[in-house]
Amino acid sequence: MYRSQKLSLRYYTAAVALFGVMTVFGLLSALYYLYPSMLFNVFNFNMSKILHIDTLVIWLLMGFLGAVYWYLPKELGREVEGMWLAELMFWVFCATVAVVAVVFLFVQYGGANETSLWLINQGRKYVEAPRWAAIGIVVVMAVFAYNVIATCIKAQKMTGIMWVLVLDLIPLLAVYMDAFPSDTNMSTDLYWWWWLVHMWVESTWEVLIGCIMALVLMDVMGTSRRIVETWLYIEVMLVLGAGILGLGHHYFWIGTPQYWLSIGGFFSALEPLPLLGMVVHAIYDAGTHRMKTNNQPAFYWITAEAFGNFIGAGIWGFMMTLPQINMFSHGTQWTVSHGHFAFYGAYVCGIIAVLYVAKQHVSGVDVLAGRAWKWGFGLLNFGMVGMVMALLLAGMAQAFYERAIGGSTLMAFTTASENPWFTSGMYARMFFGVIFAAGYFVLVYDLLTSPKRVPVLQAQPEPA
């Protein structure tokens, strides 16, 4: 195993641990809706939510780093350059996350001054971590970029996938610079904040997971490089073609010009189309290898990724993307429904697939199969779909009662939140959240347990 692959395993371990932390704070956050006076003035909803969404971002990021460190040496045929620095940065990353979490748990807030932003809480969604920690993340990402680029240079070799990855790292790092400012003007603050959030999760991360999936497809399904590269370029063209101006669907209501309603709605409405292509591609790949692969869980999670992406980002997104609808749905549990489903379908499924690739290599079995992974797969997917449907119910009730009928005032908000459709959704979400959490534990159990040795499959004839 290459040294960077050993680092990869460390990143995966940290990622899975933070996935667990995210789940715990997800359950806690959901519980406030049912028991609002819980931990009042001791540990409030906003801190629980911060820990939930920030660990989401961090664990996915760690998953991405782990996946790239895993495949980089194989792709370029040599050890990764600057490994000692990369290994150091892993511990810096973990220490930073730990300190920030402790501060969020026990300090929580500061006064209205720059010191609070530097040391305690920046209060901007997903990037609440204090500035010193944001600097830490920049350094970690910069070293990561150095590792990737320096290895390419030393190997004197570039592949199509590596070009896409390297070019993607530039905007990935650049837009993260918006984790630092604290613009007085909320309109401009949010304008640039969306460059960070949208250009991460709906652009650069899409390209990054595309690169990772290309590498996984070559590994798990033996797909040829030429084919995965062709698909990667098509995907980049379509995702960025729709996604760059699809940024406009966040510019409906923040004080920006009216033309964003048309531009954002139009490009955003196009976004499901490439996702449909991915579904067709996923089914084709499933068939080409006749559902038999030497890594069943990875294969199933890759397929779940294509479907989850289409449904969570495509269907759910399309439902609420037109301004006439979004005016009422924006900032309700409908958004929460879409957010959970889209993140899960677009990224979580893909990272879990990568974890199973690592598991197979670490355990040294020819074929990875078994039963436990199926339980994990079932519980996580069932739990997520259940949560999302519950949130959709609550969100539609909220858009209907609070916004359309109620006029969006405090009383409208309160009344809608007491509406039986809404509260039923909150209870159902809790129930399915517990199922999801159970799936997480099964996933961890399965990843840590040595697999049974399964006899090697007979070679299947390729389809004519």
Place this chain on the structure above:
Amino acid sequence: MDIEDPSFWRAGAISTTLVMLVVLAFLTIDSMGYIRPGGKHVPEYDVINRHIGYQFDWNRRAAVPVIGDAEPLFGKTVTKTEATALMRTGKLVIQSRACMDCHTIFGNGAYYAPDLTKSWLDPAWQQIWIPMTGKTTREDAMVEFLMHPDKYPTWARAMPNLQITEDEARATVAYLKWLSSIDTNGFPANFGQAGKQP
């Protein structure tokens, strides 16, 4: 045009990305003219010296803020510089207390607590909090509430005490008043117009 050749699609990916980025750059430059203070949609900070309303505009087919006559906040007219300082503090309160991890502003944030975009215009200040706090003006009731929200809950989901000082509370109220003057293309719809349809 060989669509089986990866370099065809590579060229497509590069050109599409570049074209979209250039368009985005132009639109961003234009948008800045709208969203900077004093821009077409965002008033200067000293708008807090004026009355702010919200009315449906049939030409726009959306509700728009209406800036009215003089109505100084806390009875005191402020200069642009003073207003800017108030806004700075108000924004720092919002960030340091992570308000947007319970509330939304322009619908962005967290969904546990109400949207604050038009909170300055919320009838609840007159109907609920002025009587509850014993204050006589909206802004004084808001300050009292922000300093001790746990003393004035209106329903089961009470706002916690975030140790907001009086100066911080006054700055936050100023911020919320300015926020309500921003033209958000009609968000939130029908604010305060329960039961009435345009």
Place this chain on the structure above:
Amino acid sequence: MTPDALLETAALMGLFVLAGGGYGGLYSAGRLWARPVLIRAGEVCWLVAFAIALAIAVWTPLDVGWKLLILASAIVYALIPPFTWRYLERLHHEQESHR
């Protein structure tokens, strides 16, 4: 937009994409397993998607521009699965012949 129209329009939009996805999935499965009945079922899904697009055009209070966009998307949905499948076959066939 009335409250009822809000939910109806949003639901139709979601079902439109779902039907489009159903077409993509069933068509692909039908081509994969050489089962014409699945391909037919997929085409029925597309007809449902198109019918929903028409319903959106006729019954919802969206502006005409958006209605045209949705109808145009319905046409594009019809093309994506067969074109994608054919392209994948060509790509893999070309790859095979290079081996």
